[in-house]
Amino acid sequence: MKPIAKKGITIGSLVVINQVIKAIIRHNYFDKSFRILGDVFAFKPKVNTNQSYLGNYVDIFSYPWFAILINAFVIVIAYYMYEYYHFCAKREGIIPKVIYVLLLSGAFCSLIDKIFFGGSLDYILLFDWFIFDLKDCYISGAEVLFAFALIKNYKRIEKLRRYDIAYFCLRKWWKSDVSNSWGNLTVYCY
DSSP states (O other): OOHHHHHHHHHHHHHHHHHHHHHHIIIIITTOOEEEETTTEEEEEEEETTSSSGGGTOGGGGSHHHHHHHHHHHHHHHHHHHHHHHHHHSSOOHHHHHHHHHHHHHHHHHHHHHHHHSSEEEEEEETTTEEEOHHHHHHHHHHHHHHHHHHHTHHHHTTOOHHHHHHHHHHHHHOSOOOSEETTEEOOOO
16 A cells, blocks of 8 residues: 555544544533543533634634635645655655644644534543643644654754745646756755
8 A cells, every 4th residue: 555545544544533532522422521630631522613722812713714724724734845855855754754644634623623513622621721622632743743853853954945845845736746956946855
């Protein structure tokens, strides 16, 4: 099986797991609430109609069309950044692969919540601070691994030129083949 198919199946599986959990909660446990670990975790379902975490604080992020647009943008950027990494690295490391899968899984879950349910069903309460769900765990896991990868590879990353990444993404978008050079512009890989 091709690596892209494996990642697609994994992403799809994580999205399905998230949606099945939410369907079970929505139909059977929506009116239930209980503590899990003392005052640390609690089960407390709530529909977040602010569309995103930022929607709680900045009005524009609570508009559905804007949140959907940002979500689609994140999916596209994540895809092309991973393609750039794969093009430069010529191999797939486990950490970038996991970041890609977790980030896209979380982004697709979020997109489904916004389009079909008008918001996210969050159900895990942490210290009475905020409520989150499995999708948020996917995204947070990707963020932690991304920070780890940045710290681990900062010497190589600081050599990257932003216009090389943009050039690669545009070439990838417009053509199916991406070569290392075009005219006198060379795509720089770390």
